[in-house]
Amino acid sequence: MPPTANAGTMPSPTHLVRPLRIGMIGAGTVGGGVYEIVMNRLGGGSSSSTTTRTTPTPIITKICVRDASKPRNFHVDPARTKIVTDISSVINDPEIDLVVEVAGGVTFAKDAVYASIRGGKSVVTANKALIAENMDELIALLGEANANNRGGVRFGYEASVCGGIPVIHALQSCYAGDVINEVMGICNGTTNYMLGKMETGAEYDDVLREAQDLGFAEADPSADVEGYDVRAKIAILAKLAFGVAVPVDSIPCMGITNVSVVDFAYAKSMGCTIKLVGTAVRKSRFGEYDGALSVYVSPKLVPDDHLLASATGCGNAVAINSANLGLASYAGPGAGRYPTANSIVSDVMRVANGTCHAVPFPLSRSSVDEIDNDYDSAFYIRISFQDGLGIVRTIGELAESQGVSIHSILQQPITDRMAADTVVTTESCKLSQVKALCELIGREEFALSTPVFMPMIPEY
Numbered sequence: 346m347p348p349t350a351n352a353g354t355m356p357s358p359t360h361l362v363r364p365l366r367i368g369m370i371g372a373g374t375v376g377g378g379v380y381e382i383v384m385n386r387l388g389g390g391s392s393s394s395t396t397t398r399t400t401p402t403p404i405i406t407k408i409c410v411r412d413a414s415k416p417r418n419f420h421v422d423p424a425r426t427k428i429v430t431d432i433s434s435v436i437n438d439p440e441i442d443l444v445v446e447v448a449g450g451v452t453f454a455k456d457a458v459y460a461s462i463r464g465g466k467s468v469v470t471a472n473k474a475l476i477a478e479n480m481d482e483l484i485a486l487l488g489e490a491n492a493n494n495r496g497g498v499r500f501g502y503e504a505s506v507c508g509g510i511p512v513i514h515a516l517q518s519c520y521a522g523d524v525i526n527e528v529m530g531i532c533n534g535t536t537n538y539m540l541g542k543m544e545t546g547a548e549y550d551d552v553l554r555e556a557q558d559l560g561f562a563e564a565d566p567s568a569d570v571e572g573y574d575v576r577a578k579i580a581i582l583a584k585l586a587f588g589v590a591v592p593v594d595s596i597p598c599m600g601i602t603n604v605s606v607v608d609f610a611y612a613k614s615m616g617c618t619i620k621l622v623g624t625a626v627r628k629s630r631f632g633e634y635d636g637a638l639s640v641y642v643s644p645k646l647v648p649d650d651h652l653l654a655s656a657t658g659c660g661n662a663v664a665i666n667s668a669n670l671g672l673a674s675y676a677g678p679g680a681g682r683y684p685t686a687n688s689i690v691s692d693v694m695r696v697a698n699g700t701c702h703a704v705p706f707p708l709s710r711s712s713v714d715e716i717d718n719d720y721d722s723a724f725y726i727r728i729s730f731q732d733g734l735g736i737v738r739t740i741g742e743l744a745e746s747q748g749v750s751i752h753s754i755l756q757q758p759i760t761d762r763m764a765a766d767t768v769v770t771t772e773s774c775k776l777s778q779v780k781a782l783c784e785l786i787g788r789e790e791f792a793l794s795t796p797v798f799m800p801m802i803p804e805y
């Protein structure tokens with residue numbers, strides 16, 4: 346049978362199949378790459394409209410954008426693709442089998458994705474914010490749509506986490522008989538690019554602009570630098586790894602806006618670098634990894650020889666620790682036009698050839714009993730102060746009052762008594778303890794600001 350408007354999947358090997366018709370929403374950094382790959386490399390732009398191959402050729406027949414007159418930095422073939430601004434002409438077009446959503450945002454894009462699924466169309470999206478906020482609802486919606494459409498509605502979201510790295514596919518496919526204990530990753534290309542440049546002395550504003558020019562950053566870059574983008578991504582990875590939808594608002598989230606050149610200098614003196622890391626890890630109660638799940642986002646001090654330290658530029662890296670496999674890592678480009686488009690197109694082809702996962706989050710039950718985001722770690726604390734007598738003693742007393750045990754104190758000789766800093770590292774303690782300690786120190790007369798803290802790898 347040729348693919349119906351609703352299916353586009355499971356073509357019969359013996360029959361002629363018509364192309365898989367795609368409506369794409371958005372034609373910016375990612376959309377441009379998807380269009381070029383589908384139309385130029387996969388044959389979507391060629392003249393034959395049917396093929397005897399078992400997999401239908403994908404073709405982008407419509408693109409929906411905000412402004413149809415805007416110049417594009419890729420060529421759109423008007424003979425094959427119509428540019429529209431009315432979303433209903435995509436989601437209500439019975440000829441369109443699959444919708445690729447690369448517009449971003451959680452309002453317009455959500456309505457478009459939901460309407461497409463309800464209408465029996467498969468969806469491929471890069472929109473982590475939308476997925477992370479609506480995981481359980483999306484699963485239910487897909488279940489209903491598949492009940493009404495004989496199982497033909499698929500949902501691909503490989504591009505939503507770590508751009509070009511096929512980590513979602515790995516988590517969907519390669520851990521069926523395993524138990525995951527920890528997922529820890531650099532999942533944001535913009536901030537990894539920025540931190541790498543800041544380490545060598547570049548200014549924050551300059552490197553943010555560069556990351557925007559390179560197409561890595563979100564439309565609102567505060568999603569990158571404040572950590573919200575990683576928060577959405579680690580929520581998705583936690584759902585895949587542990588089967589639980591952790592509400593994004595409950596995930597402690599710290600971005601890179603407080604990280605400064607002086608932190609890199611201290612980190613270097615400890616043989617470390619600084620990376621923005623999303624973590625989902627089981628605590629240890631009676632044995633290793635047998636307790637509650639903690640999910641959080643924070644800049645971390647990472648030893649130079651740790652696998653996460655090797656991600657440079659817009660590179661991302663995810664380390665997954667599991668019972669059978671042990672420590673496995675997945676690394677590669679985490680943002681940018683072609684890496685991200687590659688993940689979208691891989692999903693499109695999985696829909697076309699019938700191998701896209703029927704269930705986007707295969708773990709149907711949570712593997713953890715409890716979520717406790719008051720995570721445990723060793724911490725780095727940088728205290729900026731005006732010099733005076735008894736400062737180290739006061740810091741020690743305040744740490745004791747919060748049950749925080751100090752592991753080391755690092756301080757360069759003071760050159761400016763009005764603006765000095767000292768670093769304390771702690772033994773393993775809770776986030777809440779270190780926050781309370783920093784607040785108390787920040788209230789002292791000698792403190793120039795509330796101290797900056799970051800968890801450290803290893804956790805001692």
Ligand SMILES: NC(=O)C1=CN([C@@H]2O[C@H](COP(=O)(O)OP(=O)(O)OC[C@H]3O[C@@H](n4cnc5c(N)ncnc54)[C@H](OP(=O)(O)O)[C@@H]3O)[C@@H](O)[C@H]2O)C=CC1
Pocket residue numbers: 370371372373374375376409410411412413415446447448449450453471472473504505508560561562563564679680681682685
């Ligand atoms: N850039 C990257 O490296 C990565 C991005 N992503 C995700 O991919 C998605 C797209 O990102 P990116 O390509 O960078 O974004 P861009 O800002 O470059 O492009 C967004 C596109 O969506 C269109 N659009 C936005 N709002 C509407 C609307 N209301 N109606 C119609 N069209 C609309 C815009 O139209 P117009 O051009 O007319 O303004 C534009 O073409 C986001 O969800 C992002 O988080 C995921 C991984 C990596």
Ligand SMILES: N[C@@H](CC=O)C(=O)O
Pocket residue numbers: 505507508532533534535536561562563569574679680681
């Ligand atoms: N802004 C994001 C884009 C990819 O998800 C990033 O920088 O990683």
